[in-house]
Amino acid sequence: MNWHDAWPAPAKLNLFLHVTGRRADGYHLLQTVFRFIDRCDTLRFAPRVDGAIELATPLPGVPPESDLTVRAARLLQAHSGCRQGATIHLDKRLPMGGGLGGGSSDAATVLLALNHLWGTGLTRAELEHLGLNLGADVPVFVHGRNTFAEGVGERFTDVALPAATYLVLEPPVHVPTAAIFGAPELPRESTPIAAAQWRPGIGRNDLEGVACARFPAIAEHLAWLREQAATAMMTGSGACVFAAFSDPAAAAAALAALPAGFSGWLAEGLEQHPLAEIR
Numbered sequence: 001m002n003w004h005d006a007w008p009a010p011a012k013l014n015l016f017l018h019v020t021g022r023r024a025d026g027y028h029l030l031q032t033v034f035r036f037i038d039r040c041d042t043l044r045f046a047p048r049v050d051g052a053i054e055l056a057t058p059l060p061g062v063p064p065e066s067d068l069t070v071r072a073a074r075l076l077q078a079h080s081g082c083r084q085g086a087t088i089h090l091d092k093r094l095p096m097g098g099g100l101g102g103g104s105s106d107a108a109t110v111l112l113a114l115n116h117l118w119g120t121g122l123t124r125a126e127l128e129h130l131g132l133n134l135g136a137d138v139p140v141f142v143h144g145r146n147t148f149a150e151g152v153g154e155r156f157t158d159v160a161l162p163a164a165t166y167l168v169l170e171p172p173v174h175v176p177t178a179a180i181f182g183a184p185e186l187p188r189e190s191t192p193i194a195a196a197q198w199r200p201g202i203g204r205n206d207l208e209g210v211a212c213a214r215f216p217a218i219a220e221h222l223a224w225l226r227e228q229a230a231t232a233m234m235t236g237s238g239a240c241v242f243a244a245f246s247d248p249a250a251a252a253a254a255l256a257a258l259p260a261g262f263s264g265w266l267a268e269g270l271e272q273h274p275l276a277e278i279r
């Protein structure tokens with residue numbers, strides 16, 4: 001791929017999410033399955049010889065210096081000693097604080113794209129490791145395969161998933177991930193399961209109870225979605241909730257029945273990240 005190309009940064013869904021413990025540094029041990037879906041942010045890059053990293057499209061409420069795209073580019077520069085720079089254009093479609101991993105996916109796409117465009121030559125494993133400095137969710141987007149993840153979300157056992165159409169609802173709230181993990185009432189002792197035993201439909205989202213109690217809009221969206229599909233669940237630390245349909249027409253019918261004031265969309269489950277093969 002070239003400098004002028006559009007580089008996708010897909011969303012993820014957590015098909016289940018169990019909290020199995022807490023590390024000494026406060027981070028939580030999780031078990032989860034990440035699935036990539038075909039709803040994406042899009043990034044474009046322009047090369048710079050002055051070495052600067054500039055975000056041409058700053059996000060409301062996010063200072064460019066703390067934007068994950070800029071931080072990812074700087075980290076790769078520092079780690080590789082690369083003297084080139086880039087202007088980054090981000091076309092943001094995924095909601096912030098939605099549990100869809102948008103910011104983390106943007107960061108991973110920056111690492112993959114600039115490693116390719118700058119010719120810095122880091123391996124995918126090195127980029128995964130680098131990405132963990134930016135957030136617990138970044139490595140999986142670099143990894144690029146649907147996967148059963150453990151640890152804080154950096155140890156992977158890849159899984160093959162059946163085709164599915166997802167109806168995703170966006171409750172109009174931004175959930176601060178740290179506040180959900182910090183809640184005293186969060187259940188933190190789910191019994192670990194073996195990756196080989198997991199099948200679609202197994203497990204729940206342990207963060208759901210806290211998120212629904214603190215953000216009633218999530219509870220309302222989930223209650224409506226469960227009437228359409230009993231297996232509906234929240235993704236990540238919220239706010240988005242989703243349901244899987246094996247029949248796309250059933251998913252479309254549920255979307256058509258969405259109550260006034262609710263917003264939602266359909267997405268197809270991907271077999272892998274669209275940049276899974278890029279070097």
Ligand SMILES: C[C@@](CO)(OP(=O)(O)O)[C@H](O)COP(=O)(O)OP(=O)(O)OC[C@H]1O[C@@H](n2ccc(N)nc2=O)[C@H](O)[C@@H]1O
Nearest residue numbers: 026027028099100101135136137152177178181236237238
């Ligand atoms: C919950 C998950 C599930 O995929 O997704 P999101 O809802 O954010 O999409 C992730 O584990 C989120 O990963 P990410 O959003 O990258 O989190 P980070 O920026 O690393 O962490 C934000 C804060 O959440 C808490 N945190 C995060 C991950 C984790 N395993 N344990 C934690 O306790 C910490 O307080 C941390 O300071």
Ligand SMILES: Nc1ncnc2c1ncn2[C@@H]1O[C@H](COP(=O)(O)OP(=O)(O)O)[C@@H](O)[C@H]1O
Nearest residue numbers: 067068069096097098099100101102103104106
């Ligand atoms: N490029 C980015 N896109 C989205 N959020 C970003 C970005 N850079 C920094 N952030 C910050 O990260 C937070 C979490 O964003 P995001 O990854 O989209 O949500 P989640 O982790 O819930 O899936 C945002 O609220 C925002 O403050």
